[in-house]
Amino acid sequence: MAPNPRVLKAFSAMNNLGIATERVKPVLKRLLLLYDKNWELIEEGNYRALADAIFDDADDELTSEKNGDPVPPSEKLHGKRPKVTSTKDNGIKNLELEGDKIPQSSNRTRLVDVHHAPVQNEGLHGRETIRDCNFDNVINTSKKQRINCSPQFSLPASNVGPGLVETVLFREKTEKNEGSGSAHDYSTTFQTIHDIASSTCGRVIVSIKCHRTLLQHNFHIPNINDVLKFMETKYPISDNIFGPQFSLVKYLKKICEGYVEFEDILADRSLSSNLPYNDIHQTSAPKRDYLRIDYPARDMEKKVVNYSGSSDSVALVVAQRQPVNKISGKRAVGNRISDITNGTEKVSISLLDEIGGEDLPKFTYVPENIIYQSAYVHISLARIADEDCCSSCTGDCLSSSVPCACARDTRGEFAYTPEGLLTEEFLRSCISMKQKPQEHYQFFCQDCPLERAKNAYSPEKCKGHLEKKFIKECWRKCGCNMKCGNRVVQRGITRKLQVFMTNQSKGWGLRTLEKLPKGAFVCEYAGEVLTNMELYERNNSSTGKYKHTYPVLLDSDWCSEKILNDEDALCLDATYYGNVSRFINHRCFDSNLLEVPVQVETPDRHYYHIAFFTKREVDAYDELTWDYGIDFEDHNHPIKAFQCSCGSENCRDNGKKIVTSMF
């Protein structure tokens, strides 16, 4: 018998939606039974009822796959709907009709534009197969763009439940839809906040809708680009998300959740830092590079860099690649660590490698400096004289009309504003000193500990040390409380930071996940406190890639005594024990961070803290950099500098390197 042309047409319509004939057959049979062979009801709205019933079946299959995870009532269809149970082995359904009423129009319209969303006939198991699908093609914020994933995929009948923010696949409204009396009257309950993509002529649109009640409760709609950036951080593209388990709908759901979560973060921030909300929205999407980059074998190199940038300065930073950890021999593609601090900081600091090609760093995270062995760091209340603290203060020293003794080092003015930022003036003078060190006072040791460490028998003359500007924070012997505005660095990291794999051959880097105002404290350079002699010995005794260290000299007081004891000439080394600052890369001149010496618990300046502050406002997701002060022209320098790829217009590295060894 020739097949019924109406049946064939129904199959064809469903095939166009990516639904295999085998799946259509039982549902069509069931509907014909229910509708008493009334084809009009089935054909109506381009077979909407048929498609809905099939999608609902797929919903139910998905539900049964959820292993007891109950489906929210809102996800269930309203009215008595035919329910099917699936026999997975042959793909044919056993029908169990729960009711005999004609199915209502679905509360979710979910037709896809068949011409522009190529589909495969694998059925609707809720686990659609997407390969090589560039999500950027789906989510295009500037132009309405058709869904264009290749090869083909099929959309499941959804997990799109009526949450507060929903990604909705919906068909352009028809008179029928509007009058369908669906349980979700989207036009009144939800407001479209962003159209993600649409088919040609806008016949099918994927959009984000937000529940109106949410909007009435101070829910500021985040910018889609910011949400996507947030999503990329949370669910990195490189995390194999397009593997066989990938679900487009689940990803869209996560985007909805991302809106809510991201808005929470914005709300928190606007409360805590008074940042203008709109500023946060102005951040542009980060550049993404999915290319795998092969790095040169830089971890074998040792680099000492000139701290002041002037050729005659001797304050040295040894900026080395860290020893690497070949964890299970695994490369780092998609590596993600939720908190590299192991809970030692007040905030979690994640590590993310979206590029791959680098091994995980191996070091022990320490949130504050730790003495290696011989360094003399004597912290005692007895050493803090009355003039070195403000024991008679109460509350917040910054609010006092007369600056207390702790402001003495900053010429009677506190370096911090009540908002906890560096004052303009203090920042300006520190930046000037960094940019034009030759215009600032330098002192010369009679017996320079650095030269002594390099050559104990016939040390060279001191090359000079910059007289640095210091901050002196209130501390234990002070009468003020912990909320005193003159206590910033000692409170530790508060900003949202992330270690990430740079795509400019620099290895790991540090970025901020939030917008930072000018003068904001970011982190301290923490590591082992070593004497210069110990550093010398450490470098001499270690070999290969483990030879390389990260010391920063604490040379601010080296001129104060005729001959400085070895145990008083200190430096910080973050190679084996360090904090997040060990990931901050170098940038010539226009780095966004500045290092500032800060005295906290010791009155003398043999030992102090190195704190990083922002030199200007920094956008969320920007890499944080500081100028190591490398003099790339100094070919006589004992350590070969790395080939700089800072990207600055004013990069000092002209590419000529001389290989020498340190000490």
Ligand SMILES: C[S@@+](CC[C@H](N)C(=O)[O-])C[C@H]1O[C@@H](n2cnc3c(N)ncnc32)[C@H](O)[C@@H]1O
């Ligand atoms: C303090 S570490 C910074 C973190 C480092 N990128 C890592 O992966 O551990 C300094 C090292 O990073 C690399 N580096 C930092 N800034 C760089 C730059 N502008 N260009 C190239 N490499 C850089 C160099 O290998 C340098 O020795």
